[in-house]
Amino acid sequence: MIDFELSEDQKLAQSAMQEFAASVMRPAAQPSDRASCIEPATLSALWSTGLVQAQIDEDGGRSPVLNAIVLEELAAADATLALALAAPMAFVQAIVDQGTPQQKEQLLPLFAGDEFHAAAIACMEPQFGFDVSRLQTTAELVDGRYMLNGTKALVPFAASCSHFLVIARVGARVGDSRGDPAAAFIVPRDAKGVAVAEPRGTLGLRALQMTEVAFDGVLVPAAMRLGGEGGGDAQRLIASARAGLSAVLTGLARGVLEYVMPYTKDRVVFGTALARKQVIAFRIADMHIDIAAMRWMTWRAAWELETKQDATRSACLALTYAAERAMAIADEGVQAFGGHGYVRAHPIEMWYRNARAATLLEGCAGV
Amino acid sequence: MIDFSLTAADQRLVQLAKEEARISRTYARYYDQNEDLIEPEELPEAKDLPNRLDMLKELQSQTSGYAIAESLMQLEYADPRMRRNKSGLGDKIVAYAGTPEQKTKFAGKLLSIALTEPGAGSDPMAIRASARYDAETDEWVLNGEKIYCSQFGAADGAMVLARGPLDNGVRPFLAFVVEKGTPGLTLLGQVKKMGIRNWDTEDFVLQDCRVPAINKIDADFKKTMIVFNGTRPMIAAYALAIGRNLLEFTREKLLGSGEVLDYAGGRSGRSAIHDRLIRLEALADATRLSILHCKWAEHRDGVMTEGAKIEAATAKTMGGMAARRLTQECMEMLGPLALSEEFLAEKWFRDARIFDIFEGAGEVNRLIVARWLLGYSQKELN
Numbered sequence: 001m002i003d004f005e006l007s008e009d010q011k012l013a014q015s016a017m018q019e020f021a022a023s024v025m026r027p028a029a030q031p032s033d034r035a036s037c038i039e040p041a042t043l044s045a046l047w048s049t050g051l052v053q054a055q056i057d058e059d060g061g062r063s064p065v066l067n068a069i070v071l072e073e074l075a076a077a078d079a080t081l082a083l084a085l086a087a088p089m090a091f092v093q094a095i096v097d098q099g100t101p102q103q104k105e106q107l108l109p110l111f112a113g114d115e116f117h118a119a120a121i122a123c124m125e126p127q128f129g130f131d132v133s134r135l136q137t138t139a140e141l142v143d144g145r146y147m148l149n150g151t152k153a154l155v156p157f158a159a160s161c162s163h164f165l166v167i168a169r170v171g172a173r174v175g176d177s178r179g180d181p182a183a184a185f186i187v188p189r190d191a192k193g194v195a196v197a198e199p200r201g202t203l204g205l206r207a208l209q210m211t212e213v214a215f216d217g218v219l220v221p222a223a224m225r226l227g228g229e230g231g232g233d234a235q236r237l238i239a240s241a242r243a244g245l246s247a248v249l250t251g252l253a254r255g256v257l258e259y260v261m262p263y264t265k266d267r268v269v270f271g272t273a274l275a276r277k278q279v280i281a282f283r284i285a286d287m288h289i290d291i292a293a294m295r296w297m298t299w300r301a302a303w304e305l306e307t308k309q310d311a312t313r314s315a316c317l318a319l320t321y322a323a324e325r326a327m328a329i330a331d332e333g334v335q336a337f338g339g340h341g342y343v344r345a346h347p348i349e350m351w352y353r354n355a356r357a358a359t360l361l362e363g364c365a366g367v
Numbered sequence: 368m369i370d371f372s373l374t375a376a377d378q379r380l381v382q383l384a385k386e387e388a389r390i391s392r393t394y395a396r397y398y399d400q401n402e403d404l405i406e407p408e409e410l411p412e413a414k415d416l417p418n419r420l421d422m423l424k425e426l427q428s429q430t431s432g433y434a435i436a437e438s439l440m441q442l443e444y445a446d447p448r449m450r451r452n453k454s455g456l457g458d459k460i461v462a463y464a465g466t467p468e469q470k471t472k473f474a475g476k477l478l479s480i481a482l483t484e485p486g487a488g489s490d491p492m493a494i495r496a497s498a499r500y501d502a503e504t505d506e507w508v509l510n511g512e513k514i515y516c517s518q519f520g521a522a523d524g525a526m527v528l529a530r531g532p533l534d535n536g537v538r539p540f541l542a543f544v545v546e547k548g549t550p551g552l553t554l555l556g557q558v559k560k561m562g563i564r565n566w567d568t569e570d571f572v573l574q575d576c577r578v579p580a581i582n583k584i585d586a587d588f589k590k591t592m593i594v595f596n597g598t599r600p601m602i603a604a605y606a607l608a609i610g611r612n613l614l615e616f617t618r619e620k621l622l623g624s625g626e627v628l629d630y631a632g633g634r635s636g637r638s639a640i641h642d643r644l645i646r647l648e649a650l651a652d653a654t655r656l657s658i659l660h661c662k663w664a665e666h667r668d669g670v671m672t673e674g675a676k677i678e679a680a681t682a683k684t685m686g687g688m689a690a691r692r693l694t695q696e697c698m699e700m701l702g703p704l705a706l707s708e709e710f711l712a713e714k715w716f717r718d719a720r721i722f723d724i725f726e727g728a729g730e731v732n733r734l735i736v737a738r739w740l741l742g743y744s745q746k747e748l749n
Binding site for chain 1 (some may be wrong): 369370372374378419430431432435456463629631632633634635644647649650652653654656657659662663664667681684685730731734736737738740741743747748
């Protein structure tokens with residue numbers, strides 16, 4: 001039955017994460033953005049939330065809905081730091097959901113420790129107009145092993161990931177295999193033929209140090225295809241990533257709204273508070289209305305994943321809606337601050353950059 | 368527990384609503400072209416179908432909740448209705464604001480609400496209809512012009528909002544039931560509208576119209592407006608349904624046989640038309656979930672709270688805006704053939720436009736949400 005009620009556990013997790021986000025993540029947000037780097041102490045603090053470890057549920061019973069709730073709280077403080085955790089979360093989720101027993105045994109223990117352990121899904125590629133339906137990275141079966149060729153772009157923490165989960169098109173021969181299905185391959189960063197490029201810097205989400213990773217004739221044992229031979233559901237990974245990203249965008253947008261309201265109530269323009277001008281007040285109302293709708297769309301996608309339904313459509317629509325609205329909200333947020341919205345003394349220009357960046361990603365998160 | 372599934376009972380009700388909509392659609396053009404006709408009490412096919420409200424009451428405990436299940440059916444809105452509403456906003460107000468005596472007197476009567484005047488729409492302070500008390504006859508004398516009253520053609524009367532005599536420098540809002548046949552009440556006929564022409568919308572004039580004191584309902588403006596907490600989400604549902612009719616029509620006409628929307632790919636892999644259709648579908652779904660959230664909150668907390676007012680304003684804002692965007696963009700995608708009256712597309716385009724205006728204009732609902740968010744009074748933000 002239709003129900004939007006949070007359980008007691010969900011409420012507890014939500015408020016715990018909200019407190020953590022406000023006290024630990026928010027103060028680290030701008031410094032991380034300026035340095036294009038997350039301090040080890042902050043990474044440790046993120047890791048200590050136990051979120052990545054919590055994805056390894058022995059009974060296979062992790063909750064995508066809970067993850068969506070949590071990711072929103074983290075992103076309301078800072079989207080970059082939220083995604084810093086969401087990237088290894090997504091990797092672990094993929095192994096838990098679709099990994100063979102051998103893959104689980106080999107990889108999951110890496111994430112059980114106290115220290116931040118980077119890993120990421122490598123999905124996007126360095127083409128303008130990149131689309132997941134037109135992957136250029138290929139996996140060709142050669143003598144019982146897969147040979148990976150191609151370049152992935154915008155891989156978070158690529159230089160420190162122990163492993164990448166590479167989404168590639170599987171074909172018997174390299175060539176125009178556009179119709180070939182995609183699959184995911186577990187590749188250690190130090191495998192022969194893997195080259196992590198120097199980070200060039202990105203518009204937003206700077207501290208993720210997203211960069212290109214080239215795969216030049218990388219040989220992957222068949223046993224390291226996610227889910228084993230003929231296995232894996234790459235589309236489900238994409239759907240989960242989209243739901244996770246929607247949650248992050250919902251949080252980012254909410255952070256903008258929460259910052260805009262007190263400022264516009266204080267700022268006096270032509271004799272009255274900015275917030276008392278109808279155009280500003282209406283934009284604020286629209287932000288609230290849109291953020292709520294983004295949240296329900298995100299929860300619906302997460303719920304479909306949790307109940308093992310095909311979430312392709314709902315995840316696509318959740319991200320489509322969230323991306324459009326989050327960009328608009330961040331945009332109006334800058335406008336509400338006038339000149340102050342343009343300078344780095346306030347976080348709002350960072351949120352504008354982060355919104356544009358986050359809305360263009362695929363595969364960087366997961367519920 | 369967060370859940371987006373429909374129960375079996377929900378689905379049965381939705382199926383019934385869809386079947387009614389399918390039948391209604393065959394009459395849609397006729398009632399669009401015959402706007403002076405009041406919708407019939409029921410369509411001929413009604414005799415073969417269960418009454419949806421009876422079915423809802425019967426299945427209530429097995430649904431997601433009365434308010435939610437009712438909304439799920441409203442989301443399948445079609446015109447004309449299979450069975451005309453037997454209740455209006457006016458009699459709903461009697462139900463929550465009337466004395467036992469009044470409830471008895473007006474039992475079974477369909478009463479519209481009459482608020483709007485030529486000079487008064489969103490702003491109640493502009494209402495000019497007046498009421499003065501005649502102590503000799505224990506009657507109230509009403510004067511004024513009310514316009515755009517929904518359901519008034521078929522109704523037994525209306526709940527009229529008028530300004531009472533000066534009291535401490537203020538003319539209070541008073542509410543009166545005025546029944547048809549009362550001398551001084553003159554009906555002006557069905558309003559000529561751009562769309563929703565099948566809807567019964569009528570104007571009337573009150574000239575020294577006398578009603579007995581018992582017809583005065585204890586409802587000021589605020590109390591009267593509470594009724595809209597329940598109806599705004601319903602109007603939003605209708606708005607979305609009209610938009611979705613046109614969206615589905617557009618998909619059907621533009622996607623070739625065998626062509627499906629690809630939700631798996633990203634935005635760069637789609638044609639312009641596919642991308643636009645997916646964005647509109649996202650908007651439609653987001654609107655639907657806003658409405659359902661509002662109804663879920665009503666199911667849990669009732670309709671009288673401040674929270675309910677904000678939820679209703681949210682749902683109505685989404686619905687009104689979605690109706691405009693969906694219908695305008697779909698017509699653009701369809702191209703010039705969509706202008707032809709051979710198809711219902713142009714009718715839905717005309718029908719949709721009122722939904723961001725009546726029953727709480729988008730601007731008014733945004734004021735409601737903004738005041739609540741910012742902690743401003745009506746004086747501080749208007």
